[in-house]
Amino acid sequence: MFRLGDEGFWIDELxxxxxxxxxxxxxxxxxxxxxxxxxxxxxxxxxxxxxxxLRSLSVIFAVIAVFLIYRLxxxxxxxxxxxxxxxxxxxxxxxxNHAQEVRMYALSLCMGLAGTLFLADALLSDRTQQPKQxxxxxxxxxxxxxxxxxxxxxxxxxxxxxxxxxxxxxxxxVLIKFAGWLTLLLVLWLPAIATLLGDIxxxxxxxxxxxxxxxxxxxxxxxxxLKFWMVWPFVTRHGWVTHNLYKFFTPVIAGLIGAGLLYKRxxxxxxxxxxxxxxxxxxxxxxxxxxxxxxxxxxxxxxxxYLFILIxxxxxxxxxxxxxxxxxLTVVYVLLVGGALGDYYVxxxxxxxxxxxxxxxxYEQPGDGLVWGYGWKIPLDYYYDxxxxxxxxxxxxxETPEAIQAWVDKFPTGxxxxxxxxxxxxxxxxxxxxIADSYSITQRFDYGHKSSVLLLTAK
Numbered sequence: 001m002f003r004l005g006d007e008g009f010w011i012d013e014l015x016x017x018x019x020x021x022x023x024x025x026x027x028x029x030x031x032x033x034x035x036x037x038x039x040x041x042x043x044x045x046x047x048x049x050x051x052x053x054l055r056s057l058s059v060i061f062a063v064i065a066v067f068l069i070y071r072l073x074x075x076x077x078x079x080x081x082x083x084x085x086x087x088x089x090x091x092x093x094x095x096x097n098h099a100q101e102v103r104m105y106a107l108s109l110c111m112g113l114a115g116t117l118f119l120a121d122a123l124l125s126d127r128t129q130q131p132k133q134x135x136x137x138x139x140x141x142x143x144x145x146x147x148x149x150x151x152x153x154x155x156x157x158x159x160x161x162x163x164x165x166x167x168x169x170x171x172x173x174v175l176i177k178f179a180g181w182l183t184l185l186l187v188l189w190l191p192a193i194a195t196l197l198g199d200i201x202x203x204x205x206x207x208x209x210x211x212x213x214x215x216x217x218x219x220x221x222x223x224x225x226l227k228f229w230m231v232w233p234f235v236t237r238h239g240w241v242t243h244n245l246y247k248f249f250t251p252v253i254a255g256l257i258g259a260g261l262l263y264k265r266x267x268x269x270x271x272x273x274x275x276x277x278x279x280x281x282x283x284x285x286x287x288x289x290x291x292x293x294x295x296x297x298x299x300x301x302x303x304x305x306y307l308f309i310l311i312x313x314x315x316x317x318x319x320x321x322x323x324x325x326x327x328x329l330t331v332v333y334v335l336l337v338g339g340a341l342g343d344y345y346v347x348x349x350x351x352x353x354x355x356x357x358x359x360x361x362x363y364e365q366p367g368d369g370l371v372w373g374y375g376w377k378i379p380l381d382y383y384y385d386x387x388x389x390x391x392x393x394x395x396x397x398x399e400t401p402e403a404i405q406a407w408v409d410k411f412p413t414g415x416x417x418x419x420x421x422x423x424x425x426x427x428x429x430x431x432x433x434x435i436a437d438s439y440s441i442t443q444r445f446d447y448g449h450k451s452s453v454l455l456l457t458a459k
Contacts, residue, residue, distance in 0.1 A: 001059060003345055004100055005052030008354025013102040014378045017054065020045060033192035036111075036148040037104035051354075054102050061110040062099030066090045068113040069305045075120050076269040077260075077313045084312035089305060093340040094297055097349070105301050108150040112302045115142030116276060119160055123167050124269065130174050140181035144188055146302070151196055152294070153302055155280030157182070162279070163272055202291040214293040217285045249336060252329070253311060260313030270313055277306035348448035353379035356421045359445050359453045361386045369415035373422040374451075388419060395427050401434065408434050417442075420454040428452040 009017070019031055020041040031038045044057045069089050073082030089095055098105040118138035122131035143160070146153035161182075168174040261274060280303050288295040319326040357380065360370060370388035372380050373395035380390065391412045398404050404427060411418060418439065422428045425446065431454070432441065439456035446452050 001052075001056070004055050004059070005050060007348060007350040008352075008383070009051060009102065009379070010350040011376050011379070013054075013350075014353075014376075014382055016041060016102045016104075017045070017382065018378060033151055033196040034104065034149060036145055037107050040107070041102065055100055058099055058101060058103065058106040062095070062106040065106065065110040065113055065305070068110065068117055069308065072113060072117045072120060072305070073309045073312060075117070075124060076272055077309060078316070080316050081309065081312040084315055085305070085308045088308040088311060091337055091341065092304070092308075093337065093344045094301070095304065096341070097344060098298060098301060104149050105298055108146055108153060108302050109305065111142050111146035111149055112153050112156060113305055115139050115146055115156070116305075118142060119163070120269075120272070123163060123272070130171065130177075133177065136177050136181050140185045144185045147185075147189055148192070150299075150302060151192070152280070152284065152299060155283055156276065156302070158283070159272075159275035159279040163275060206292055210292040210294065214288075214296055216293055217288050217295040246336065246340075252332070253307075256314035256318070256329075257307070257310045258314065259317050260310045260315075262317075270310070273306040273309045273313075277303050277310065351379070352447040352449045352451040354383055355447055356451060356453050357383040360384070360388070360419050360421065363443070363455065364388055364419065365417060367415065367417070369412050369418045371411060371418065371420045373420065373427070375423065389415065395422050395424060398424070398427050401430060404430055405434050416458050418456040418458070420452075420456060422452045422454065425450040425452055428454060 016038065020027055020038045022030065022042070024039060024042060027038050027042050028035045041054070041057060045054065048054070066086050066089055070082040070086035073085035075082075077085075095106075095109075098109075115138075118135055122135045122139065125131040125135075139160075143153065143156065146156070164175070164178050168178070257274075260270060281300060284300060285295060315326065315329065318329065353374070361384070364370075364386050366387065368388040370386075370390045372390060372392045374380075375394045375396045377392050380392075384390075389412060391410075393407060393410055395407060398407055408431070420428075420431075428444070428446075435441075435456065437459070439458055441454055442457045443455040444452060445454075
């Protein structure tokens with residue numbers, strides 16, 4: 001909850017609010033293959049509208065997820081390992097970020113963990129007794145809810161199926177029960193398949209859009225989510241020393257995973273966590289190579305709990321056998337993750353939309369005009385309650401003086417005062433000579449993400 005509403009919404013959060021601000025039927029139709037979060041958000045929005053309130057829905061499921069990872073870690077590794085895993089998850093800057101946004105990722109992780117916990121209970125059932133029907137039903141239900149939150153949770157059925165076959169290969173009746181509930185799960189998911197298949201085609205708008213924002217997986221970035229699950233991604237961009245310091249984190253994490261897997265004397269079920277971590281990532285990597293590039297930490301966040309359980313097991317082993325090394329690792333971890341959390345809470349990470357608009361509203365006068373230079377108009381529609389005459393003219397792709405001049409020539413006329421909200425400070429720095437004949441820059445406000453609000457007065 002700390003500083004939950006300090007920053008305004010970023011663009012994806014505003015898309016979530018837009019999609020949820022409809023009747024429940026319309027919400028389902030517009031988000032057909034992942035409707036669960038939007039349906040919940042639609043109801044949540046009827047109880048409040050503040051930024052912190054809307055984000056608190058994700059906070060609830062994030063807190064539940066911390067409890068669930070403790071329960072799962074305790075079941076398959078031990079009490080100490082469960083507590084360490086819960087501590088790792090709750091202090092992960094990447095997880096905290098998604099716990100504090102109006103998006104579906106915290107709910108996805110929570111539902112996935114709940115389904116895995118039910119399956120772990122079934123897998124750990126006594127050899128003389130079959131797992132209870134309600135345990136298998138709980139697994140199927142929460143897998144379905146997770147898939148209806150983020151369809152990538154479907155990939156968890158790969159390790160699930162493998163573990164079920166290995167554990168119950170000689171118990172035909174149990175396999176039939178699992179098959180029946182799995183069939184029901186897939187039948188209930190059928191209405192979403194057609195919509196999903198259209199979006200995942202390599203020629204789809206979504207796949208084409210993703211090529212602009214993400215790289216295809218390769219040797220360079222194949223294991224980078226290991227680092228980003230533990231630290232805040234943006235903190236690694238603060239210079240060569242900081243970048244390489246956090247890069248050092250990746251082999252440390254890999255070493256802890258290895259230590260945990262090698263410690264098999266009391267943890268025969270620990271490889272299950274490795275299966276839940278690794279096997280879902282393989283088809284995601286392949287899909288990122290042939291279609292939409294979805295190899296990003298937020299899209300694979302749903303498997304991060306199993307990484308934390310493996311790390312917790314590795315750390316517990318090192319603590320038992322080499323306390324000196326464990327103390328050093330603890331100090332390094334606290335410093336690096338503490339620095340990343342500090343960066344997350346202190347440095348502005350979300351867009352300037354709310355602050356830009358608040359500035360305009362604080363100083364605007366009747367008859368003012370407003371040129372909105374962002375590539376998206378939805379922040380203006382959500383936050384702006386003023387009365388200025390609005391002109392939407394994106395400035396993101398303006399690079400040359402000629403392009404900026406053509407953009408300036410489209411400014412609305414007839415206003416003594418004109419507000420400019422510009423996405424890139426570079427454009428603002430080149431405006432003076434281009435508008436000198438028509439306007440004077442009376443006031444200028446600059447913001448953390450290099451946006452600017454300029455008040456122009458007509459000459």
